[in-house]
Amino acid sequence: MPDSLIAVRDALPYLLEGSLVTLIVVVGAMALGLVLGVPLAAAQVYGHPVLGRLIAVYVWFFRGIPLLVFLFLFYFGLCTALDINLTAFTVAIIVLGLISSAYQSQIFRGAILSLPEGQFKAAQALGMSDLKAICFVVLPQALRLSIPGWSNEYSIILKDSAVTYALGVAEIMARAHFVATRTYQQLPLYLAAGVIFLILTYAGTKGLRLLEERVRIPGYSPHGF
Amino acid sequence: MSTPILKIENVSKRYGKKDVLQEVSLTVNKGDLKILIGPSGAGKSTLLQCINFLVKPDEGRIWLDGQEVHYAHKHDLYAYRQKVGMIFQDFNLFDHLNALENVRIGMVKVRGMGKKEADKRAVMELERVGLKEHMQKYPAQLSGGQKQRVSIARALAMDPRVMLLDEPTSALDPELIGEVHSVIRDLGQSGMTMIMATHQIGFASSLASEIIFMESGRILEKGTPEKIFCHAENARTREFCSKITELYGETR
Numbered sequence: 001m002p003d004s005l006i007a008v009r010d011a012l013p014y015l016l017e018g019s020l021v022t023l024i025v026v027v028g029a030m031a032l033g034l035v036l037g038v039p040l041a042a043a044q045v046y047g048h049p050v051l052g053r054l055i056a057v058y059v060w061f062f063r064g065i066p067l068l069v070f071l072f073l074f075y076f077g078l079c080t081a082l083d084i085n086l087t088a089f090t091v092a093i094i095v096l097g098l099i100s101s102a103y104q105s106q107i108f109r110g111a112i113l114s115l116p117e118g119q120f121k122a123a124q125a126l127g128m129s130d131l132k133a134i135c136f137v138v139l140p141q142a143l144r145l146s147i148p149g150w151s152n153e154y155s156i157i158l159k160d161s162a163v164t165y166a167l168g169v170a171e172i173m174a175r176a177h178f179v180a181t182r183t184y185q186q187l188p189l190y191l192a193a194g195v196i197f198l199i200l201t202y203a204g205t206k207g208l209r210l211l212e213e214r215v216r217i218p219g220y221s222p223h224g225f
Numbered sequence: 226m227s228t229p230i231l232k233i234e235n236v237s238k239r240y241g242k243k244d245v246l247q248e249v250s251l252t253v254n255k256g257d258l259k260i261l262i263g264p265s266g267a268g269k270s271t272l273l274q275c276i277n278f279l280v281k282p283d284e285g286r287i288w289l290d291g292q293e294v295h296y297a298h299k300h301d302l303y304a305y306r307q308k309v310g311m312i313f314q315d316f317n318l319f320d321h322l323n324a325l326e327n328v329r330i331g332m333v334k335v336r337g338m339g340k341k342e343a344d345k346r347a348v349m350e351l352e353r354v355g356l357k358e359h360m361q362k363y364p365a366q367l368s369g370g371q372k373q374r375v376s377i378a379r380a381l382a383m384d385p386r387v388m389l390l391d392e393p394t395s396a397l398d399p400e401l402i403g404e405v406h407s408v409i410r411d412l413g414q415s416g417m418t419m420i421m422a423t424h425q426i427g428f429a430s431s432l433a434s435e436i437i438f439m440e441s442g443r444i445l446e447k448g449t450p451e452k453i454f455c456h457a458e459n460a461r462t463r464e465f466c467s468k469i470t471e472l473y474g475e476t477r
Contacts, residue, residue, distance in 0.1 A: 118317035121279050122376075126331040126383060127307035129299065136334050140321045217321050219365030 007185035008192045011175075018175040019196055025092050025161045025171060030154060032097025037104030038143075042134050044105065045112050055105070062102035067163050070095050075167050088167035096164070100157055107149035111142040144215050151208040155201045162197070172196055228291040229254050230418050231387050236275050236285030238268075238442075245271045246282070247442045253387060253420060258413050260429040261422040262453075263439035264465065269422035270314075272439070273389045276420070277309045278302060289386060307335060310380030310388040314395050316372040318364040324351060324375045325360040328382050336383070343382075350378035354408050370401030374408055381412075388412070390421035426469055430454055438462045 001009075044055045065073075075091045078084070086094075115138060123133035165174035176193035180186045231253040238246040246268045253259060261269040274280040276287065278296045287294045289305060296302045318327050328347035332338040338346075351357050354374040364372055373393055380388060393409065394402040406428050413419065413432050423429055429436060430450035437447040438459070446459045454470070457463045 116315075116317070118313055118315055119319060122311070122313065122317035122319065124279060125277060125306060125309075125311035125313075126379070127303045127305075127335045128331075129303055132334055136330060137319050141319075144321070217365065218323075218363045220320065220363070 004185050004188035007179070007183045008188045011179040011183075011189060011192070014179065015172060015175055015192060015196060018170060018172040019200065021089070021169065022158070022161050022171040023200070025089070025096065025164065025169065026154070026158050028093040029096035029100050029157055029161070032093065033100030033104040033153070033157075036097070036101035038108055038139065040101060040105035041108035041112060041142075042139070044109055046130055046134060059102040059105060062099045067095070067099060067160055068166060070099065071164060071167055088164070088169045092161070092164035092167060092169045096157055096160060099160075100153060103153055103156075104150070107146050107153060108142060110149070111145040112138055114145060115141055141217075144212075144217065147208055147212040147215075151205045151212075154204045154208065158200055158204065159197065227255070229288075230257075230290060231276070231420075232288040233276065234286045234288075236272070236282045236287070238271055238275055238280060238282050244442050246275060249285075249439075249442070249444055251420075251437070251444075253418060255418055256416045257418055257434045258432055259420045260433040260436050260450075261420065261439055262424070262426065262429065262436060262465070262469070263445075266441075267439040268442040269439055270391050271442075273311075273391045273420065273422060276389055277306050277311055279311070303335075307331075307383050308386045310383060310385035312373070312376055312380060312388065312390040312393045314392040316364070316369070316376045316396070318367075318372050318376055318379070320364050323361050323363050324356060324367065324378075327364070327375055328379045331379060331383050346382055347378070350382045351375070353381070353411075354378045355404070368401060369397045370404045373397065373405045377405075377408055377412075385417075387418040387420065390419060390423075392422050392424070394423065394425060424469060424473055426454065426466070426473055438465065440465075 040055050040058070044052045071091065074095050075086075075088060079086055079091065119137055119141065120133055123137040124130075128136070161171060162173040165171060165177065168174065172193050176189045180189040183189070229252045231251070233249065233251040235248045235250055236246055237244070237248055249268070249272055251259070261272065263269055271280055275282040275285075278294075281296070289308060294301060294305045296305070319330065322330060325344070325347050328350055329340075329343045332343035332346060333340060348357060348360065351360050354377055356371060356374055356378070359367065359371060364375075367375065377393075390409070394405050397405065402425065406425070409419070409421070410432060421429075433450050435447055436450050436453040438445050438453060438457075438461075440461060446453065446457060446462045453462060454466050457466060
């Protein structure tokens with residue numbers, strides 16, 4: 001067996017442990033982005049125009065600054081200045097989640113706007129408050145329509161999570177780099193890291209595709225696949 | 226005389242500089258079926274949407290059962306809308322819910338009924354519009370006529386005092402209009418109070434207690450079907466009625 005393969009084989013358990021870290025960061029960030037993004041989107045569509053403008057500023061802010069700048073700003077800047085003791089791992093989830101909330105809010109906003117106006121009107125006509133109409137009529141439909149965009153967001157966050165290696169988060173990239181510099185087997189190890197990312201992207205987008213099919217409204221968009 | 230179910234006084238609505246409704250007043254008594262006719266852009270649809278405040282009127286007051294509706298108070302507004310059923314031209318069934326769930330959702334989420342009780346009632350209302358065997362179907366699996374009947378069942382499940390029907394058959398194939406008309410006819414015969422915009426004047430004249438002719442956001446003339454269709458005073462009413470009779474068949 002060539003040295004390169006041996007290096008990869010030896011490093012594999014270590015790299016797979018890193019995949020777990022990556023996955024937790026990604027799932028955590030997606031979840032935080034979802035929890036923040038849904039109300040942001042609903043408020044931007046149905047809220048007061050002033051609130052809508054504030055949210056637009058929020059979106060601009062989190063989409064406008066590069067991830068690496070944010071990570072350093074938060075971890076080395078803010079945490080030190082305010083004397084907050086957070087691990088790099090936690091900061092990675094928070095920062096990726098905040099940025100994702102900005103992107104996700106626009107995925108959901110697009111989905112909400114694509115619904116026929118009559119859906120909300122019909123809910124109002126039944127005597128629903130705006131909040132009830134949003135929760136029981138708008139979101140169940142809009143979230144279904146958001147899954148393709150969400151799948152996009154997943155693959156982007158997954159790849160972005162590699163940047164958190166700069167804070168020392170022990171994810172796939174950090175571990176591949178660590179082993180590569182120690183064993184001088186750069187090519188096979190970075191290649192292995194790339195392959196792991198490819199597999200994770202495939203599994204995630206495939207899973208979301210299955211979810212999309214599972215929650216599909218009967219009789220609706222039969223040509224989805 | 227008893228209190229009218231619905232009283233509308235001087236309702237006006239402007240979009241920019243355009244007056245869509247100008248001081249429209251209307252009194253609706255129990256069991257009335259008022260039919261709104263008039264060319265498109267006359268304000269029929271805006272009037273109906275102003276009545277349940279889906280469109281906020283700029284001026285005017287509305288009373289339901291003698292109680293003035295203060296729509297700025299959210300609580301009053303939501304309570305009022307529950308009592309005013311709305312039927313839309315394009316049905317607006319909730320696409321993610323099947324027929325049964327469409328009829329049930331208002332009872333459960335708005336009236337706070339238990340699921341079992343609401344289910345029973347929903348099945349009853351679907352039976353009333355002849356769709357009990359289709360209750361598991363989703364809107365995308367129903368025909369236009371069936372969708373409109375589900376939407377009528379959905380409104381009826383809220384025990385409305387009055388129903389507003391905004392051209393309920395305009396989006397339907399001609400051969401599906403009959404099934405919706407027969408449901409509306411049954412409703413009228415059971416004493417439901419309704420205001421309906423329509424171009425189906427054959428149907429209108431056989432059922433209406435009053436025909437209201439609107440143009441440019443005003444009520445130009447109103448009266449019994451016989452008066453409006455045969456002896457209209459206003460020249461515009463006569464012109465419109467003769468045109469629409471040509472298009473939609475004889476008045477009866």
